[in-house]
Amino acid sequence: MRSVDDAQARRWRLVLGSAAEAETGALGDAEDVAMDQALGSLYNAEEERAGKRTGGLGGSAPRVARWLGDIRRYFPAQVVEVLQRDAVDRLELTQLLLEPELLEAVQPDVHLVGTLLGLNSVLPETTRTTARAVVTKVVRDIEERIAAHTRAAVSGALNRAARTARPKPRDIDWDKTIRKNLAHYLPEHRTVVPERLVGYGRTAQAVRRDVVLAIDQSGSMAASVVYASVFGAVLASMRALRTSLVVFDTEIADLTDHLDDPVEVLFGTQLGGGTDINRALAYCQSLITRPADTLFILISDLYEGGIRAEMLRRINAMRESGVQVLVLLALSDDGAPAFDHDNAAALAGLGVPAFACTPDAFPELLALAIDRGDVRAWVEKTRSPGGRRPGDLGGAPGVR
CATH class of the missing domain: 3.40.50.410 (von Willebrand factor, type A domain)
Known part of the structure; x- marks a missing residue:
């Protein structure tokens, strides 16, 4: 089990990349190395183009699909969404989203839906079905969240708006009516005289x-x-x-x-x-x-x-x-x-x-x-x- 200092050094090494290895120490296990490679492929792409480091996602849809699988394996869903968004923005992968096998590997989120909608007019028929499935999943998730x-x-707001001071007997809200008329309680009769009725109008339809x-x-x-x-x-x-x-x-x-x-x-x-x-x-x-x-x-x-x-x-x-x-x-x-x-x-x-x-x-x-x-x-x-x-x-x- 890593000590607190070792865990912090590991996190800083993953954040800063190999340039910080002299200060933080090398990564200790194969999974950390794989995580570092996945991050480096995205965030060291400019260095790769300058000839300073190998890596990058390249122009191959299968390679991108493998990278998407890697980040889903090593990082939680919220982090995956951020990495995907950065990949589309930094590495100009928009055109690769036209590949069905790539879409199937992507973690669906609202930002991916936005990207697909932006590509709507150029989506080929081979991709459109997969794109619609991705959009449908995100929409259903949002519906479950907010509906x-x-x-x-x-x-509740509509019911309050329909409240009336002259309800029919069957529409009287007795709880609210009693509360509104507590000032008119008659102790000798142990009752409330309702000078003001509260109820709802029958406008449901x-x-x-x-x-x-x-x-x-x-x-x-x-x-x-x-x-x-x-x-x-x-x-x-x-x-x-x-x-x-x-x-x-x-x-x-x-x-x-x-x-x-x-x-x-x-x-x-x-x-x-x-x-x-x-x-x-x-x-x-x-x-x-x-x-x-x-x-x-x-x-x-x-x-x-x-x-x-x-x-x-x-x-x-x-x-x-x-x-x-x-x-x-x-x-x-x-x-x-x-x-x-x-x-x-x-x-x-x-x-x-x-x-x-x-x-x-x-x-x-x-x-x-x-x-x-x-x-x-x-x-x-x-x-x-x-x-x-x-x-x-x-x-x-x-x-x-």
């Missing part, structure tokens, strides 16, 4: 809220597109909501008809290209028929390629008409996103919250928005002392 929480949070999701599908928003599509499908399954889903870059695609299948929604997107938020807002305004009962959520980094002044005017017009407007700079677990600070500040000046949110925190945000609660106060409450965003994602510029 039940989302339905519970949103249903009615559409109580309209939700319009508008998702920026520029390349930097890939993870947000994946999560938002799954959330859209979950919301669309709730009969009390009328959910619309619009994705956009410089063009607009209304994917509402595909919301029963989030995988189909994702393959209907085309990541990359420019961004015309103003044009997308104009289309979304045409979908809003009940402003006072509509929640509009724009998911975008706010880098506008269209007419900025018109974009801000449209958002303000929505808000003034009674629409509940939220702007999410990101819907992901990726940490603090890049975004247009000037546009975020301008939206804050209009009274429109602009912040990032993790998928785990999003159901609570939805419930609060449906309740027409104070989203700004929620952002401040959920931000940690270090100034990070709801769901521990980072600071919330524009929601100061």
Whole structure:
């Protein structure tokens, strides 16, 4: 069993590579050497090209597949996801993802889905089936993670919104009614005189809220597109909501008809290209028929390629008409996103919250928005002392 000092030296040796061997000592067993080779193939690739070290993943799909198998053997899933992402970015392996045998060896995650969606238009038929299987697995994993929480949070908010002070006898909530009337307790009769009844209206079959999701599908928003599509499908399954889903870059695609299948929604997107938020807002305004009962959520980094002044005017017009407007700079677990600070500040000046949110925190945000609660106060409450965003994602510029 290694001592604490030996274990620390081993970790530093794996982190720093062979250049640190004189200070940390050599690696002691075959598994450590294999781990070092797997890391070196990725992070020493530039030295390899300069002729300083052998290794690297090379251009062979089978070799990459073996490397993927090695890292899955030696590292936990979260580390594997990071290594895969770095390999695609650092070694330009995107084209190799068109190989079915390579896709089968990859650890599926939301970032891989984003990469595959970016390649959607060039995927050969031999790879498309495997790619769809990878996307389906990730989508199902996300659904298992968020669906039940989302339905519970949103249903609770809808039930509260349907509360009425003049319920029919069968709809009276006796527990809440008694609590509301405790001041009218008559000791001599040992009873409460309910001056105010509390209950729920029988509107279970009615559409109580309209939700319009508008998702920026520029390349930097890939993870947000994946999560938002799954959330859209979950919301669309709730009969009390009328959910619309619009994705956009410089063009607009209304994917509402595909919301029963989030995988189909994702393959209907085309990541990359420019961004015309103003044009997308104009289309979304045409979908809003009940402003006072509509929640509009724009998911975008706010880098506008269209007419900025018109974009801000449209958002303000929505808000003034009674629409509940939220702007999410990101819907992901990726940490603090890049975004247009000037546009975020301008939206804050209009009274429109602009912040990032993790998928785990999003159901609570939805419930609060449906309740027409104070989203700004929620952002401040959920931000940690270090100034990070709801769901521990980072600071919330524009929601100061």
